[in-house]
Amino acid sequence: MAGHDRSSDSEKQQRKIKSVRKMKEIMTNYYIEAKSAGQNNRKVAWITSGGPVEPLIAMDVIPVYPENHGAMIGASKMGPDLCEKSEIMGYSSDLCSYARTDIACGPIDGGPIGGLPRPDMLVCCNNICGTVLKWYEVQARYYGVPLFILDTPFCHERLSTEAIKYVSSQIQEYIVFLEKHCGKKFDYDKMEDVGRLSLEAQRLWQAVLDTTVNRPAPMSAFDAFFHLALIVTLRGTRIAVDYYRQLLDEMNQRVDRGISAVPNEKYRLLWDNLPIWFRTRWLSEKFSAHDACLVADTYTTAWCRSLKYIDPSDFIRSMAESYSMIYLNIGVDQMADMIIEMIDKYDVDGFVMHSNRSCKPYSLGQYDIRRIIQEKTGIPVLMIEADMVDSRSFSESQIETRIDAFMEVLKVNE
Amino acid sequence: MITAGIDVGSISAKAAVIKAGVLLGTRVILTGYHAGRAGKEVFERLLTQLEINPNDIKQRVATGYGRNSVNFADKTVTEITCHAAGAHFLNPEIRSVIDIGGQDSKAIVMDGTGRVLDFAMNDKCAAGTGRFLEVMARALEVDLDGFGDLSLQAEHPASISSLCTVFAESEVISLIARGEKRRNIIAGIHESVASRVMAMAHRIGVKNPVMMTGGVARNIGVVKAIENKIGGHVVVSTKAQVTGAIGAALIAARQ
Numbered sequence: 001m002a003g004h005d006r007s008s009d010s011e012k013q014q015r016k017i018k019s020v021r022k023m024k025e026i027m028t029n030y031y032i033e034a035k036s037a038g039q040n041n042r043k044v045a046w047i048t049s050g051g052p053v054e055p056l057i058a059m060d061v062i063p064v065y066p067e068n069h070g071a072m073i074g075a076s077k078m079g080p081d082l083c084e085k086s087e088i089m090g091y092s093s094d095l096c097s098y099a100r101t102d103i104a105c106g107p108i109d110g111g112p113i114g115g116l117p118r119p120d121m122l123v124c125c126n127n128i129c130g131t132v133l134k135w136y137e138v139q140a141r142y143y144g145v146p147l148f149i150l151d152t153p154f155c156h157e158r159l160s161t162e163a164i165k166y167v168s169s170q171i172q173e174y175i176v177f178l179e180k181h182c183g184k185k186f187d188y189d190k191m192e193d194v195g196r197l198s199l200e201a202q203r204l205w206q207a208v209l210d211t212t213v214n215r216p217a218p219m220s221a222f223d224a225f226f227h228l229a230l231i232v233t234l235r236g237t238r239i240a241v242d243y244y245r246q247l248l249d250e251m252n253q254r255v256d257r258g259i260s261a262v263p264n265e266k267y268r269l270l271w272d273n274l275p276i277w278f279r280t281r282w283l284s285e286k287f288s289a290h291d292a293c294l295v296a297d298t299y300t301t302a303w304c305r306s307l308k309y310i311d312p313s314d315f316i317r318s319m320a321e322s323y324s325m326i327y328l329n330i331g332v333d334q335m336a337d338m339i340i341e342m343i344d345k346y347d348v349d350g351f352v353m354h355s356n357r358s359c360k361p362y363s364l365g366q367y368d369i370r371r372i373i374q375e376k377t378g379i380p381v382l383m384i385e386a387d388m389v390d391s392r393s394f395s396e397s398q399i400e401t402r403i404d405a406f407m408e409v410l411k412v413n414e
Numbered sequence: 415m416i417t418a419g420i421d422v423g424s425i426s427a428k429a430a431v432i433k434a435g436v437l438l439g440t441r442v443i444l445t446g447y448h449a450g451r452a453g454k455e456v457f458e459r460l461l462t463q464l465e466i467n468p469n470d471i472k473q474r475v476a477t478g479y480g481r482n483s484v485n486f487a488d489k490t491v492t493e494i495t496c497h498a499a500g501a502h503f504l505n506p507e508i509r510s511v512i513d514i515g516g517q518d519s520k521a522i523v524m525d526g527t528g529r530v531l532d533f534a535m536n537d538k539c540a541a542g543t544g545r546f547l548e549v550m551a552r553a554l555e556v557d558l559d560g561f562g563d564l565s566l567q568a569e570h571p572a573s574i575s576s577l578c579t580v581f582a583e584s585e586v587i588s589l590i591a592r593g594e595k596r597r598n599i600i601a602g603i604h605e606s607v608a609s610r611v612m613a614m615a616h617r618i619g620v621k622n623p624v625m626m627t628g629g630v631a632r633n634i635g636v637v638k639a640i641e642n643k644i645g646g647h648v649v650v651s652t653k654a655q656v657t658g659a660i661g662a663a664l665i666a667a668r669q
Contacts, residue, residue, distance in 0.1 A: 381532075408492060
């Protein structure tokens with residue numbers, strides 16, 4: 001029967017990713033810097049996870065991500081309490097749990113780090129969802145700070161010239177917004193450096209994720225969920241580039257030495273949607289007990305998927321396209337194509353879809369995608385219903401049965 | 415070789431014993447508070463009934479929600495795999511199983527050997543399950559065993575649209591207050607269960623012939639409502655409630 005960890009303590013030690021320590025140190029420093037920004041005469045901007053952060057870095061504004069905060073709240077298992085607080089404030093339990101917990105943290109300095117640093121401005125890009133518009137409007141009113149909205153039209157099949165023009169003109173307005181609220185001219189030379197660093201970090205992140213094409217995979221999606229934080233928060237800085245270079249080295253060494261994420265990798269799975277932050281360990285152990293490794297996911301690749309649209313010689317100009325064409329802003333057929341590409345690339349045996357009660361744009365097309373994937377690849381697909389932060393929407397015994405049954409199907413197919 | 419299957423569900427615990435591909439007997443008891451104890455008890459009672467010495471049982475497979483509490487089992491297998499194996503044993507023609515149990519419902523599509531090709535389970539909600547019917551029986555003050563026959567006498571099934579058991583119960587209570595006939599309300603309840611389950615089954619492309627398993631298959635009203643949705647016959651075995659246990663015993667024989 002699966003369920004026993006057959007590896008010894010020294011093996012377990014060897015399996016641990018060493019860069020984790022460095023990563024924790026970077027994130028701690030980042031939050032200390034952001035929290036003390038006011039004392040150092042630096043400005044803080046809150047920005048959505050898919051938002052164009054590079055101009056902020058070029059203007060020396062510290063970007064802070066309520067969504068990263070939401071993930072930390074989820075991982076610290078503080079979700080249900082904060083969700084309830086937001087519901088007391090009058091927000092519906094059907095709203096996104098990132099939005100609910102972030103809004104609840106404001107008045108009480110709640111959450112694992114005692115609340116986010118106060119913003120001087122807010123930057124909201126709706127390429128990831130529509131909820132962010134209202135969420136950021138609520139926060140702009142609450143903190144009494146200016147809000148910039150970058151509206152990226154949905155790309156059903158392709159981005160029209162008009163749409164590119166429309167987004168480009170907003171990028172120009174974004175720069176004007178930053179000049180006004182930072183009280184200084186935009187530094188285009190610095191922007192060029194930041195753009196280069198952003199591109200480099202994205203390439204490195206893609207390279208890190210691609211090390212899992214190896215058998216056994218040196219890392220799993222659960223590791224990617226953790227190491228993702230820098231490509232989201234510090235994209236465009238030297239820190240992110242240096243870190244991912246170090247992580248890539250470590251992964252390549254693990255590949256050379258045959259160190260795997262899962263002790264006896266037999267089955268390779270692909271994960272869809274955000275992590276279930278409060279249950280990553282449980283899920284990781286659950287799959288590992290079945291000798292299954294989640295070798296890739298559609299979520300963490302979202303921060304390097306627009307690489308092909310970035311023009312290093314004119315980053316600002318190519319931003320319209322690269323920020324409009326992200327995973328959650330494209331049609332279901334294109335999403336399915338990307339997933340099939342990943343199934344081939346990472347040589348995947350099964351597909352696990354998290355139907356995330358919070359994230360409507362991610363979860364809406366899942367049944368269609370599931371059908372397309374099954375028709376075109378024939379691999380088994382598992383659907384689990386949960387939430388990224390609100391553990392009240394998680395039923396352990398039901399999810400356990402589904403995973404066990406799914407693995408029984410995979411094992412019989414062998 | 416003699417093998418046993420123990421299926422501990424949320425409402426009832428079932429056991430089956432198989433010898434060389436022949437079903438020797440089955441037994442059903444209520445699960446009650448202690449799932450592990452219920453599993454042991456139903457197993458022991460069945461062995462006493464069949465006059466079989468526990469030592470003669472070579473392999474025991476546990477399934478169902480309480481499968482991990484059955485500490486004398488040699489192996490645990492999910493009810494998805496067990497229901498498919500059990501249904502294939504009862505009728506090898508079957509290609510889909512609709513299992514409505516106490517706290518969940520599932521649809522399974524399988525191949526000609528009883529191997530699971532795909533499955534779907536209800537989300538975390540009691541609507542469309544045996545528990546849903548129990549709640550309704552209480553509100554209607556009707557014994558659940560009488561549900562099936564009563565519903566067949568309905569003139570016009572009442573409409574019950576809520577997706578939530580608690581809200582559906584309120585709907586039923588308003589229907590009672592309006593003086594709607596019991597039989598029509600019950601037929602409406604069956605309609606509602608069938609709609610929910612079939613929406614799930616269609617997602618995985620249910621294939622004919624279809625067998626219904628699980629305790630709710632004993633309710634002719636739900637079976638008829640599902641047949642109406644499928645537009646064809648649904649096979650119901652007299653062993654519907656113990657199909658999972660039979661499957662578990664068969665899988666035990668493969669070990």
